[in-house]
Amino acid sequence: MQGYSAAIVEPYAEALMSLGQSNDQVQRFGEDICFLQELLASSEDLQQFLESPLINADAKKAVLRQLAGETVHPYVLNFLLLLAERRRILFLQGICQKFLELLRKLSGTVLAEVTSVVEVSEEQRRTIEDRVKAMTGAQQVELKVNLDPELIGGVVIKVGSQVVDASLRGQLRRLSLRLSGMNA
Template structure:
């Protein structure tokens, strides 16, 4: 069901409602931090995703686990939002709701998300240079980098901003050279 039209009809209204609440309480940054930490927990634990998405597990058990995970770290409104998702049997969409909330927050802050794939870990200076390049290309005020490692690149980086892809990797350069050689033959 994930990624379907039903998912979109559920995800967007909940994310927009959470953003509306965040704005009305002047807590968009705080909610954003909480959503980011929730996403981190969800993405690092497939067991948690399966537990929350399991229809056999009672709502009370899901709420108890979420309260344990939240501890005192989450804003009370975020915790209430999670409980509402459990009660309405929408908790299995939590990851997608969080991602949509982040997209809304980026739009609000005039921030663009750039996915950066590199062969090795990037230094702070390299990340800053990539941010500046993405700002120049996109015209955004701020840039949020989502870095991933792929040793198959050999060297260099691939930067994805929306539908634009900048391939400055050695693997990409070798592929382009190979295409030129094949077309010349």
């Protein structure tokens, strides 16, 4: 299924990016895609409605017009309606993720997923961004912060396949491994 969805997601995301580039609307489309992601994340009912094969395309299009029609660019709305018509709206989350990935690549931005016990301050954000820029050579950094009380303290930063574990839990785990290695 993963390969099948990638074969569907990528061409649609690339087509939307191409449309945005040819109309000088890439940043606006990016904002619209973020709005759509937030909309989907905030309503599991909406996700289920759009993904349901039992609900016809016209009903889905009507809901999309109502929820996004006044907010998103008309081209993005038409794109959503096309997805509904072609029974591809269930791939909307994947298409949004792929579009934002393409947008980050275009703007020289990397996504850094930061996991912390508490919300990070602006000063901490700048420090993390500087560290990620130094690690990757990226021009810009987009931070996605997740909270995890089990870290005890510190942060874990993930950029692509690279992980920097500066959490107290990670330090304790490494110490435990060293100590168990000494006893062997």
